[in-house]
Amino acid sequence: MTDSNPSPPAADEISPACSRIKSNLAAVHERIAGACRLAGRDPAEVRLVAVTKYVDAATTAATRQAGCLDLAESRPQAIWEKAAALAEAPVRWHLIGHLQRNKIRRTLPLLGVLHSLDSLRLLAAVEAEADPTEIACCDVLVEVNLTDDPGRSGAVIADVPALVAAAAAARGVRLVGLMGMAGHPDAAAADARRDFARLRLLRDELTRSLPTPDLLRELSMGMSGDFEAAILEGATIVRIGSALFEGLG
Numbered sequence: 001m002t003d004s005n006p007s008p009p010a011a012d013e014i015s016p017a018c019s020r021i022k023s024n025l026a027a028v029h030e031r032i033a034g035a036c037r038l039a040g041r042d043p044a045e046v047r048l049v050a051v052t053k054y055v056d057a058a059t060t061a062a063t064r065q066a067g068c069l070d071l072a073e074s075r076p077q078a079i080w081e082k083a084a085a086l087a088e089a090p091v092r093w094h095l096i097g098h099l100q101r102n103k104i105r106r107t108l109p110l111l112g113v114l115h116s117l118d119s120l121r122l123l124a125a126v127e128a129e130a131d132p133t134e135i136a137c138c139d140v141l142v143e144v145n146l147t148d149d150p151g152r153s154g155a156v157i158a159d160v161p162a163l164v165a166a167a168a169a170a171r172g173v174r175l176v177g178l179m180g181m182a183g184h185p186d187a188a189a190a191d192a193r194r195d196f197a198r199l200r201l202l203r204d205e206l207t208r209s210l211p212t213p214d215l216l217r218e219l220s221m222g223m224s225g226d227f228e229a230a231i232l233e234g235a236t237i238v239r240i241g242s243a244l245f246e247g248l249g
């Protein structure tokens, strides 16, 4: 007789998706280590944030199981859904896309890091929602539009000093750094590197005007196609999506 009830998978069994993500993750970590060697930096200074915007909740759970505790989404709604689906696992959620003001109340309590503070209006709205009993709601990075192209996200460079000063003084947010994207995803590595250098120089310049230098210690820059250039220019957070999901069905 054959058993028509195969035993359920053991709770700690690794799914094919998880093992694929694990090996992709190992390859990315190796490249991070290589870029750090070139830059004379300690790889422990560079945190990998896994961007799960392309994959469903099950694959996001597999990403968490593969060892990524820092997960990022572009849309607040995706964080609402996935935070509920992954409620059992400790996850630090990063929002890397625009936060509409009408979504602040529901999103803020779920967030570990907001990478996309892009206007004084958004800052005021976040401050108004932040829990007054908390010292600070979440870590916040000011998103900079490095190319000043109006079609791209982030505050234009001319507006960044005032936004950084306001965020540094704001109650209920903990300013930790700047975020930016290189101009063109397909551009030469040299172009990306020049954009990342611009963010680092802006950070260094603004830091001189701040009461404490560590308010801009984080530089969130670099994606699958350009994270090595970003590390050479001082990235402390790289946001990696597609490179982690290569080869998944």
Ligand SMILES: *Cc1c(COP(=O)(O)O)cnc(C)c1O
Binding pocket: 051, 053, 074, 096, 097, 181, 222, 223, 224, 225, 239, 240, 241, 242, 243
């Ligand atoms: C999608 C996205 C990423 C990840 O991009 P990949 O090229 O897939 O690694 C990083 N940062 C932001 C802001 C994104 O929107």
